[in-house]
Every structure is written in C-alpha cells, then in structure tokens.
Amino acid sequence: MSSSAPPATSPPLAGIRVADFTWVWAGPFCTLQLAHLGAEVIRVESANRICVTRLLPPWPDGQPGINRSGYFNQYNQGKLSVALDFNRPEALAVAKDLVAHSDVVCDNFAAGVMDRLGLGYEQLRRVKPDIIMISMSGYGATGPEREFVSYGPAQVPLSGMSSLTGYAGWPPMHVGVSYGDPTAGLHGAVAVLAALLHRARTGEGQFIDLSQLETTVAVLGEGILEQVFTGQPPPRCGNRDPQMAPHGVFPCAGEQRWVALAARDDDDWRRLAAAMGMPELAADPRFASLAARKANETALEALIAEWTRTKRAEDVVALLQRAGVPAFVSMANRDLAEDAHLNQNGFFVRLEHPEVGTKLHVGVPWRMSDTPCTVQRPAPCLGQHTEEVLSRILGYSADRIAELKRAQALT
C-alpha cells in the first residue's frame, strides 16, 4: 500500500496497485472489479501485441481505431495504460519494476506464457516477496490439457453449459455471450480479494491458479448433481422450468419484442389468469395445479402468447407487476440504455474520452453507503500513462525515460 493514507471516504481498495497483464475479456473483467473498488489498475500493453478488444467493433461512425472500440472502452474503465514492448529486455525490466511497486499481478495468458516471459510467480516474488499473482488460464496451470488453446466462444461448450442450454429437441446452444469470461473474471476478483485480506493479516502473498473451465463448471452445480444422482443430465428444455409453469418468454407487439414471465406457484398463476382477463383459466382442470400445467404446457404457452402478441411488452409488464406476477421485458441494448430505472439509479457512466467523446458505459453494479465506488476515468488510450507511471510510480528520471524511448521499449 502507498505510504500516505487515503481519505476515509475513498473507495475500499484505494492505495492498492494492480499490474494488469490481461487481455481480451476474462482478465480485464477481473481487474475491472478491482478498479471499481478503487484500486489503481495499470494495464501493461504493447503496440506490437494489441489487445483483441481494441481491434473489434463497435466503433463510433464505424471508423476503426485502437482507442475507439466500445468493447475495450467498456471493460477497461478506470484503468491506466503503459505501453511496453516485451521484445526489448529494457521493457521486461520496467515490467518487473512495476510489479515491485504493485500489490497484485493479474494475467490471463495460457499456462506457461508469463514464465517464458520471465514474469512467472517465482520470478516476480523475488522482486516483491508479498506479491499476489493470479493467472487466469483457460484450463489451469496444471493437468494434461494445461497448454490447450482456449477462446471465449469455445469455453461455453467446453464447460458443459452448451450441452444443457437450448430449445427442446434442438442442438446445443451458446448463451449469448462468452460466458466463461465474466464468470472467470468475477471468481478471480473474489480470489484476489481473499488473498489481499490474508496478506493484511499475515503479510503473506501467494499465487492463484484459476482455470476458466472450472469457474464455469462451478455455476453448473445442479447439472453436475443431476448426473451424479440419476446418471442423466438435465434435458435441454428451452425457457421452461421443472417447478414453475408458465415459465417463458412470449412475443409482444412490434419487431422482436418479447416479455419474460413466470408463475412461481398457484397463487401467481391465479393472478396471471385474472390479469389476462381469463380468471376461469385458474380453475380449468388443464391448468389448476403445477402438475396439470406442466402436462399441458404447450397449450398453456399458446394461450399466453395469444394474449401477449397484440400488446406492448412494457404494458404487459406493468399490468403483471401490478398484480404481483414476475415479468419483465426481454431487454435489448437500447432498452437498457434508455431505461428510466437504471438511469435514475445512476448505473451508467458518462465520461469524456479523448477519441470517442462522451459515450454511455455500463458502470458499477453495486452501491456502497460509506465508501462509494464510481468509475473515475474512461478507458485509457494505448500507452496514455506510460510516462506518468514511469515517473510518478517508478521514480524514473526524464533522462531514463528518454533512454527507454530511444531503445523503443515504450511502444
């Protein structure tokens, strides 16, 4: 931690510094949580190995640019960026120096990559004995498949999630995002925070081996247990649920407008039937109990779809929520951005970025009453803070920085 104590209302991780060697989504999502909590997160990047998300859309006006990607700018908010070319030995020395001034190191390369760069845990603990290092590889640091290649879209099938997700009778499906990445990132942040608490108590750092595969299997516990208990996996069943009916997403008026709704029990079902203007359905023997509704679920869903199809999704939600029935619009990105509730609750971030201007970004998904957490700065341009970090944090002189520049170590 830095020598001068931060003020009492600073965010909880004020004074903690993270050397962030991550890229793509999983690793940056881990360090985003630490940045949200107030840590000083310093991305170590290179113009010779640009983070994939800097190269992907969306870009304003469709014009590409390494500092213009909404993808990168979402998941790297609040962080600083230092550019170092690891092909230069001088750059590796700077990276080690940065670690010596940090509390946490995070990477999400395949197992072994940091070691080969000379930045493995055993090497780094020599420059900072109490360093906490987390490596978030696809398969983990040990085991026969540790060096297998892992891409975000392939993690979802690998973890078993795809085999359980899909419409009844259809092939396995994705889940809509590279779900292994944020799931790994959040688990990683939990592990780092636990290690920071341990270090505060004992002075000890440590190495954390996180496998993205394992963190995704961890959120499939009931699927694993069904296999263990019955010898069969749960079947793919679309949006249905074994213990609730109706339980689905239904079409509404307009282009691709949908409403999700569920009846948790018979009371919900009675209220839903009444709200639909068909209270008699509640006593209809086809639908009067959960077992009956499950047995006649296709007919039940057809009745509901017939009712929702002509209505605005927002109107269905208002009507059902007034009746106490769980329901919500299936939100598209535009719905979220324009949502009155999320805007009123201060969820979104609007900060001026030097290359894209002020764009709406998703912010911190929690509120703290005593040490508020807010995004303090937009995502960095590549290498934007190289000089600042080398001089302010590492204490390098202007001459030394100029020397490194001449050696082309700072790109």
Added chain:
Amino acid sequence: MEIATQSQALAGLRVLEYGHMVSAAYATKLLADLGADVIKVEPPSGGDRARQRGPFPRGVSDPDCSGLFLYLNTNKRGLTLDISQARGHALLRRLAERADLFVHNLPPPLMDRYGVHYEELAAGNPRLVMVSITPFGLDGPYRDYAATDLVLWNAGGVAYLNGAPEADDLPPLKAFGHQAEYQGALTAAVASLGALFGRLRTGRGQHVVVSIQEAVAAILEMTFEYWPYMHVIASRLGRRPIQPLAFLELRDGWIFACCVEEHQWQGFVELMGNPEWARLELFENRLARGENGDALTLFLQEWAKEQSVMEVYRTAQQRRIPFAPVSTMGDLLNSEHLRARGFFAVLAHPEVDGGITVPGAPYQLSRTPWAIRRPAPRLGEHTEEILTRDLGLPPAEIDALREDHVL
C-alpha cells in the same frame, strides 16, 4: 475433516446469511470454502427454498438431500429462526452483533415487512457490513417488482442475445440453471470482500446493495456498446461475421469448431485431409466463410458425422486450433484433466454411500487452500449449538423459543 481453518484465507471471518435459492447462498459459499465461519439462517417452515429444488438422490424429494442446496451450502452451520416474530428478529440482531458480514437476498418488500434494515442491525455493531442482493436495487421504479431468475436474465439483457439465429419466431433463450442469481452472487462476493477490505482502513461497516439486473447488464460483452457507439440494436439474429464457429454433430457427440485465425482454418483443412471443397473461392477467408456459412456447415457436417469427438478435439488442439468438445455432465465427471487437478470434491452424506460429487475449488490459492470442512447443514442442524455456544442462551430460553415456534 482435518483442515486447519487457520491456514485458510478468510479464517476468523464471521458471516451471517439469510438466503433462499442461489444468490446469497453462493456468495457466502465462496467465503465459507475459503475459511469463513458462515451461519445460515433459515425459516423454520421448510427452510431455504433450494431444499425443495433438487435434484434428489433416486428422485425422492427430501429437504436434507436437495442437490442444489447441498452444493450451495458447504462449510456452513445452519440455524432455523422465524424472523417475522419479534423474538426471532431480536435473535437475528444478536447474531448480527457478532458478525463481520451479513448477506441476504430478501426482496425489498420483505426487507420492509421483516424489518431487515442496516441501521437497526448495525446499531449494536457499527463494524457490520450488510450486503443486500436484490432483483432491481433499493431505489427506483422497479424496486418492488417481483422477479425470478428467468425474468432477471431477460431484464439484464443477456437472454435477448441468445437463441436460434435463423428462427425469429422462437423466443430469446435462457442459459441453463440460475445464471442471473450466480452473477448476482459473484458480484455480491466481490463487493462484500471489497467492503471488508475497506473496513481495515475506516474501522466502519456499511450497507452494500447489489442489483442482479445490473450484475447481468454488466456482462453483455461488446453488445451493449453497439447502441451508444453505433446506434445498432444487438440481437441473436443474423449470421456470424466469421466462420467456422459452429456446433457439429459427430458420431459420438458434439464438437464446437472454432477457427478465428487463418492458420487455424488451414490446420483444420489439413486435419480433414485437404478436401477439394475447402479450396473453393466461397471459403477463401474467414469473412467469405462467414458469408457462405450455410454451405460451409453442410460440407463440415458431412465430414463430421464419421468422426469421434475426443479424437478431433485432441488432433485439433495439437495443431493449436481452439476446438472444444460440447462437454456433457458425464464428460466433465470423467475428464482426466479435471481429475488430475483434483477439481471435483466429495461431500459426505448419510443417505448416499460414498458421498456426493460436486464441483470443487474454482481457484487454487497456493498458501491458503480452498477446502470442504463440513457438508451443508441439515435443516436446523446447528440451532442449539449456535444459540448455546455462540450466543450463550440458557437451555430454558431455547426450549421456550422452540415451544413458541420461533426456532
């Protein structure tokens, strides 16, 4: 089991949980498995609803055998308490007085009804961190909206991105399980530990509110920004810009064929034995393959139907092509890789010989091991122990509470 709790990262941390189903339970499980002492409070009538959820051994419903409950509540002690009664609420306050952290997922209307408010619970313990996991937060027009996992997965925007790209009459599709709740749980665990770390400096606890809708909206990959950056609505419909990123049915299961870089595609073509069709102009680069994805899939599927999943997976990986099997639950349980890493854990259980296999450590901390010290509690298993040993209640008082159905 003889694991020295002192060697775990969160040894000595005292956590109180009041939770139904997944979100609060998984948040505190993450802490319990790293050494925290977690007391789980359940209503006497049936307990946590996860106890009714299953899956159950031999399919027989039993509140002490629900797989979801057993998985989510490892390493916790259990207490039954009716917090809707004044004396039950008073005991909750006393438990909160000796806790570092209280995590609950009562929806806001029930927080009001049961008087679960930070000011009150922290009155005798200003160092208390209280984390409220809510569907939509504690402010704003949706504060009191009813929700389920499906509803929140849609409210947060992930569901809209998933489903058959070619069938616009089929609805947005949920992911398996309770993923909105898991995301809420993980977000709550991050915020909990963050607040506890902040307390080292401030000496004060605080109230932390998590909105599951926000936690889901925080994981939209690049899709959210398509609106502010380009005024494009992101949906599941339409084709993927590059191919192959495709599920293929092999003779013994499914594989996900993934070629992002050109050298990966070239390796895949070699792996298939350099078929003639792969040289067609239609497939000359990844964008062309994306454009002609339907034709490509026909060729690939024709080749695939004779192949075996593990063989294609291993051969592709040897060539550094990031294919993955579409793992079944059985594949995972039998995976040599996961076995070599010691991933799955076994919970002792009186009803199941040989114990119950569950997903184990999601991370390995080199100095402070993840560990199962005890299985999930039976309903009310530790009520007496907690009231006697932790709160120092005399036996007569405990009997009276029992008689009045407070416990």
